[in-house]
Amino acid sequence: MTHLTVSDVTLTFGGLNALTRVNISIEPGIITSIIGPNGAGKTSLLNCVSGFYHPTVGKIHYGKRNLTHASPHQISTMGIARAFQNLELFRGLSVLDNLLLARHQNLKYSIFHAVIFFGKASRMEAENRAYVEKVIDFMELEPYRKKMVGNLSYGVQKRVEVARALTLEPKLLLLDEPMAGMNIEEKEDIVRFILDLKKEWGITIVLVEHDLGVVMDISDQIYVLDFGEVIGSGKPHEVASNPKVIDAYIGEE
């Protein structure tokens, strides 16, 4: 099991500090939530971890590997997957193809095999399809398998987004607001998926979420960001009673 450590990360855009000396350590096998008001830098942090941004100062390590300057496609092969906040799906493809695309690195055959589609290519496609089906089964996406992603409802698209990240076979799953804009039933579904992922699949989960009720319920560890700085961390009940956190969320009296 590998730790993700974010040490002293500062991210600057022009004169603006999106993140200031952030130190976070993510323990394997648990659900870690990152919360904070709008613009606190939660998504920027995830972008740093998944390689879309590179920290101005500081380092990010996953186990022994240094992620600081790795690009997203390199990071995706290290067992870190990311579900996006704003749907970043391949809208012109079916759910099945969206998930199969996440198997890109696992499909190891040459273009000549692909052109004649015989032997290796056909066999590997079928094998990886079986894995995709496992994910579809888990995320309860069976009815939408062949549907074009662009035509699905928002809630389902969010679920496809999580499913696609899962298809990468991650050890560490970064979920960026997987429940934003969902109704209570859909939220309950996603929470159930997250808990099952932790228990049955043994995946470490980093959750960025605005719904504090959910976060307090399911997290093992919480980090609170405000204006790019970590202002509190700990178990849910510790965070809930942290005066700085209460200030940031409710404001001073």
Place this chain on the structure above:
Amino acid sequence: MSSNRWFATGNYFTSYKEEQRIFFTSLDRSAMVLLILALFLWPLFIQVDNKYMLVIDNILVAVVAVMGLNLVTGFAGLISIGHAAFVGIGAYTIACFGRVLGENHMLLTHAWPLMIVFAGCIGAVFGGIVGLPALRLRHLYLAIATLSFQMIFQWTINFMDFFNQGQTISVTRVAWVTGTVSRSEHYTFWYYAILVAIVLVGFAVRNLLRTRYGRCLVAVRDNDRAADAMGMHPGFTKVYAFALAGFFAGVAGALHAYLYRGVGIESFTLSHSISFLAMAIVGGLGTLHGAFWGPLAIKILDLQVEQLSEWVGNHLTFATNLATALKPLSFGLVIVLFLMFEPRGIANWWRIVRSYVKLWPFRY
């Protein structure tokens, strides 16, 4: 399993391999076999004037080229305005061999299938080089980069003595098992040769599209950020798309060179690039069979309009100026109308028909 996919209510596959197949039922497969057979056999029964055979050959060459353009523009979403230049690269590869080795060298006359594949490879290399800006540029800027390649290509050919300054460089007749292909059977021979190429290339593309090498193209079209996060390098995927398009263009160019028995710059100008793009749009971007409909529609339209303008020129002498303008006018009109009313091209009609039959007698 239902014997007819068109009327089936669902799918009843029991393995993933079954679902990978191109033809789900024996009916589908035999329909395709019959179609291909018909395409091969009709010249035996119907005698066609050489002039029209050339038009048909021309359409087929355009099909190969548009198939490549469709991969880069339709599937990978990268507008390429230099496709005719890639076709030209293929044609000039053949011409170069003729110039260096002598026109009637064994390689050109006997190993012509090899030469065609080789021309494709050269096209792929150039495609990859021209695609390099895709590592940095996007959208319109990338289109301009491809346009600049078209310009560089034309300029280079026009000013280099080696390429006869754009004047025609002749290409040899090829040999077949029956001996050298004579003038009378030239067009029919090439009809068969190009048809074989299309069948091979068509199935290759169809296979490619159901593997990682095809899916990654659509991924960079739809969302290259997500493609990056899913483990593919978006930049290199785009370069690869250009290389792929370059290969098809190179093959088309070599076929063109052999078919016309000559290579001149006038067949690979900017207007040809635009007309390839128009064929791809009219046929249907992002569909495989669109690459067949597009060239067919545009070339037949051209032919009809040519006849019309000839008639107008002969009979309505006061409108001769109009007659010469008819061809570009109708061409432009067709593109505008398609962009307005059927941006998904002729391929979409096929989709509509199929879903109608599948749902019949219900409306939806």
